[in-house]
Amino acid sequence: MGFDLGDKKDCDILRQNAENYLNKWLFPFPVTVKGSAEDFIVTVRVREKCQDTVPQHGFSEEYKLRVSPGEVTIRADTVYGAIRGMETLSQLIFYDERYKKYQIRTAEIEDSPRFPVRGIMIDTSRHWLSVKVIKRQLDIMAMNKMNLLHWHMVDSEAFPYQSKKFPELHKVGAYTLRHTYSPEEVQDVINYARIRGIRVMPEFDMPGHTNGWRGREGLLSECFDEEGKPTWQDLIDVTNDTNFNFIEEFIKEIVDVFPEKFLHLGGDEVEDFVTQCWDRNPKIREFMEQKGFGNNTRLLEDYFFDKLATRLRRLIEQRTPVFWQEVFDNNEPDPKAIIHVWKGNSHEEIYERVQQITAQGYPVILSACWYLNYIKYGADWRDAILGSVPSNSGYYYCDPQNFTGSQEQKDLVYGGIAAMWGEFVDNTNIEARFWPRASAVAERLWSPQEKTQNASDAWPRMHELRCRLVARGFRIQPTNYPDYCPYEFDEKAI
Amino acid sequence: MGFDLGDKKDCDILRQNAENYLNKWLFPFPVTVKGSAEDFIVTVRVREKCQDTVPQHGFSEEYKLRVSPGEVTIRADTVYGAIRGMETLSQLIFYDERYKKYQIRTAEIEDSPRFPVRGIMIDTSRHWLSVKVIKRQLDIMAMNKMNLLHWHMVDSEAFPYQSKKFPELHKVGAYTLRHTYSPEEVQDVINYARIRGIRVMPEFDMPGHTNGWRGREGLLSECFDEEGKPTWQDLIDVTNDTNFNFIEEFIKEIVDVFPEKFLHLGGDEVEDFVTQCWDRNPKIREFMEQKGFGNNTRLLEDYFFDKLATRLRRLIEQRTPVFWQEVFDNNEPDPKAIIHVWKGNSHEEIYERVQQITAQGYPVILSACWYLNYIKYGADWRDAILGSVPSNSGYYYCDPQNFTGSQEQKDLVYGGIAAMWGEFVDNTNIEARFWPRASAVAERLWSPQEKTQNASDAWPRMHELRCRLVARGFRIQPTNYPDYCPYEFDEKAI
Incomplete structure (x- = not known):
């Protein structure tokens, strides 16, 4: 598993996010057996140049994400759109208890925010x-x-x-x-x-x-x-x-x-x-x-x-x-x-x-x-x-x-x-x-x-988000009664 | 600084508490300069034998604590009384910002709980x-x-x-x-x-x-x-x-x-x-x-x-x-x-x-x-x-x-x-x-x-307790508005 950042491979925003997602966020569960979801390359293509200044009002966060057998691609106008796409990508990956391995859902997503x-x-x-x-x-x-x-x-x-x-x-x-x-x-x-x-x-x-x-x-x-x-x-x-x-x-x-x-x-x-x-x-x-x-x-x-x-x-x-x-x-x-x-x-x-x-x-x-x-x-x-x-x-x-x-x-x-x-x-x-x-x-x-x-x-979405972030080591409290996560918050996680 | 446990020096309860108080709880602040409060020996004398069974209803938690120049003594009938005394002892120690060292208050305390x-x-x-x-x-x-x-x-x-x-x-x-x-x-x-x-x-x-x-x-x-x-x-x-x-x-x-x-x-x-x-x-x-x-x-x-x-x-x-x-x-x-x-x-x-x-x-x-x-x-x-x-x-x-x-x-x-x-x-x-x-x-x-x-x-007591425990690495939330601790909670603390 890795990221192909194309002509933006020196962009600090893309590099640091690729590293974080790869090492910490995409596969957060404390499981030892890993599987096929790790075996792919995420192709990231960004049209505009890397941002060395901070984002400002109205900056584009739009992205397209395609996950199909043999292809995982994030396309965006800006690096910020691309990193939003990385987060969405993480939501398509799940740990499958039955097969003891990570799996990924196929998807074709075009996404952008309602409010700036x-x-x-x-x-x-x-x-x-x-x-x-x-x-x-x-x-x-x-x-x-x-x-x-x-x-x-x-x-x-x-x-x-x-x-x-x-x-x-x-x-x-x-x-x-x-x-x-x-x-x-x-x-x-x-x-x-x-x-x-x-x-x-x-x-x-x-x-x-x-x-x-x-x-x-x-x-x-x-x-x-x-x-x-x-x-x-x-x-x-x-x-x-x-x-x-x-x-x-x-x-x-x-x-x-x-x-x-x-x-x-x-x-x-x-x-x-x-x-x-x-x-x-x-x-x-x-x-x-x-x-x-x-x-x-x-x-x-x-x-x-x-x-x-x-x-x-x-x-x-x-x-x-x-x-x-x-x-x-x-x-x-x-x-x-x-x-x-x-x-x-x-x-x-x-x-x-x-x-x-x-x-x-x-x-x-x-x-x-x-x-x-x-x-x-x-x-x-x-x-x-x-x-x-x-x-x-x-x-x-x-x-x-x-x-x-x-x-x-x-x-x-x-x-x-x-x-x-x-x-x-x-x-x-x-x-x-x-x-x-x-x-x-x-x-x-x-x-x-x-x-x-x-x-x-919204509740199941909130619940799934919470559990993912809990596995990543963040203190996200219960969303609603009742509730449990496949892997609970453990201070040793990060 | 150390504990003299007398004839109970092999008692696991006393040993483990002495170790915890010494290494973690008595001097919790992340300061490098330490002072005179460290230079004393706490004499612990317990009348009854060490408990290798668990405490049961009505067990004695009474203790006497004496802190005077040249003497720090905890006396108790049971090891449980003695460890309650260790906690009280910790409350007499404070870090003095003016002199950049720990200080201890003198005291003569007889203490026991109101309810069992x-x-x-x-x-x-x-x-x-x-x-x-x-x-x-x-x-x-x-x-x-x-x-x-x-x-x-x-x-x-x-x-x-x-x-x-x-x-x-x-x-x-x-x-x-x-x-x-x-x-x-x-x-x-x-x-x-x-x-x-x-x-x-x-x-x-x-x-x-x-x-x-x-x-x-x-x-x-x-x-x-x-x-x-x-x-x-x-x-x-x-x-x-x-x-x-x-x-x-x-x-x-x-x-x-x-x-x-x-x-x-x-x-x-x-x-x-x-x-x-x-x-x-x-x-x-x-x-x-x-x-x-x-x-x-x-x-x-x-x-x-x-x-x-x-x-x-x-x-x-x-x-x-x-x-x-x-x-x-x-x-x-x-x-x-x-x-x-x-x-x-x-x-x-x-x-x-x-x-x-x-x-x-x-x-x-x-x-x-x-x-x-x-x-x-x-x-x-x-x-x-x-x-x-x-x-x-x-x-x-x-x-x-x-x-x-x-x-x-x-x-x-x-x-x-x-x-x-x-x-x-x-x-x-x-x-x-x-x-x-x-x-x-x-x-x-x-x-x-x-x-x-x-x-x-009670508020100032609660506040002081909170800040001590926060410095020890526990998540004790604000007691009342407004409030700050000399050293705030930091996950790196323990």
Whole structure:
């Protein structure tokens, strides 16, 4: 068994994936007798040149896979399409207990994703995650054909990002100096993701959720409780031009560090901090009077986002800003911004929000359906409780295009991101909590709508995927009750 | 640093624990500079002889620990007390970041548990667990000073126990032949537990939840759905004397295999299967007529438990049977039986049940408060949601003696078992789901009532315990929001 990579045999992406699939992923079971499935050559033919830059929005992941007696071929326009095809190839190989050997199914497959953005979000502020754990999630993402890691890097609790220009940020804001990411580690993650056809979109949330930035003197507004006593500072002092200079410099570094063209600037929950940090702050109130904003802190918010856009204009020319949905709700975002939807108490409410935002011409990324940090007993992706009739309230059923709107509006839905806010997850438990729950999201975002109508049909696919990944050494928890894998998770596996 | 074990230097329990604490547990952090805490000798003096048999109900775990300049001594009646003292000793050692060395706190401690039974329950039927994963739970239990593993071995879904006398049981009833426990593996678990002062109480649940036993021909009653069609068989045919012969032989094997004197025979949820399997079964109905039971299947249940007691009399002389609470509710259990309480919708309801059962003179083991398989978002042990006032509805607050009753009744409360039913857990996720949630139960059952009134006080203890165990290489998930450990979980740690 081997890969014939043709004229791309020096391409690192193809080489490393061929090596991983060959040595680790295609034949994962701890069995000693191997059989005929190993005796073939996979011919990989890619039209475009090898990518030495990272994948960007809209990159092609299309591939054709043909498995017939005497021929196994993957054809794709890009190397990323080819590696998606390798994963599909792995799904055609199974270990046959009867004959004690690996077998392969014949197939003729043409495949491409429904949405261009299919991601997960990690939050490295509430709990720090090791690079090793992040890389494992990237491996699993690729096996789920996901293509975007949203790295919610910093927040109120901690600032693990090591800035080269502003080292005071992590020195003061990180939990400890070990709970950080060095520039080398960040590049390591970005490149590890690139090899797997995954974009790394950083988020530096502002102007709220910024207590982690407290290492930067003067950046945060003083805040006051009801009795006028100083309290938790979690909002930028936007009245100070020096702070905009700082933000500009900082974002310049981020643009240098992260090649990804989507740049998430947060903007959520400013309202939660406004009373303490702006309303009760005499200096801010004075500024608002001067500007003629009166008591309306919403106007001060607008001022921030407008000024941010002006200051970042040159940087943002090379980037597409992404904002949480409040910036659409409360302010007027840059016309080329993407709106990240995270609110809504039901699928219907969420669809309505997507409808409204796309009606204004803004592209949307959806997370509201997929806050995987929220857990409950049972198989919440399908929401079936043992013995009950499967309902359609599980989050698998959330479809980002399930709203009434024009084709233009539907096309503005870029996809979705399964979010894992970090309050209760860290290295110990994030992997099993993410997977296979995020696999339900991955299927929703890759596969055609008409083939993903029913969680009962998805279940066997989820189960098979889980067992394959468990055999590969990943902690993919039970999909549904009851369930067992031919080979169970064993820490010795890798 | 070393252990002076005195005249017990050949005792395997002391030797193995001394070795583990010395090489793995006392100095777990991945730091290179070590300091003065390493330069001392721990004198261990045990009055009673080394245990080459397993610990049994009521075994002494009392110890005295003295740490002063020039002296570190653990004194105990039993080796089990001594190893509890070693764990406490480990809690006095900390790595001091300022001086880059380990330090030890001086202390004078006399300690013993509040309840004799402090356990966790694993369910190896719904999902199989590897011996390696079970052993890891035993390690963590010892670090939480827990002393009983309740092994819910078989159930409706699968029969992983390899019986020597009746191999057809696992051959038919196990998920696969790999999803089993060989006699050697069972002994391995029992001995691994013994070394850590942990009893292994097996449960073979009957007469319901028995579909896993289907390899035994004729054991299960035929069952019928509403339309009279054959359906899922999950209840023993108790009308057949051959089946009692089989049960007697089988339990004889179990008594040979498991030295633990508590023998859990289940008895729960018979009612769930009665309609299909007894009411609608003509053969059973005929038997009931003959016996004069009429339509009253409750009398057939009584018949089963009475006959079981008679048949097992000789075996049970050496054992104490444990039954789930329905056997108390619906039948008349053997007067020396222990009642395992698992039902109740509130702490108050649960206390009332414990009151009623102990009033009848039966000892009680409590699990109703601690079904750790049920999960929800947040720190359910303390039930505090971020920003809200800590409530006292978290399961930490459940106190098994919190009922109105005589001292005799209180003394009949043997303790509790944190149960992890296996529907949604397996090797991939059981460890992080158990811990530190079961640590809250461990503290409730070990420490005095007056010192465990408030979850807010317990939190820092839980946090410290978690971080120590994380550094030792165990997957102990975040205790509460927010949280970080000086050294985070890293799979390379052990």
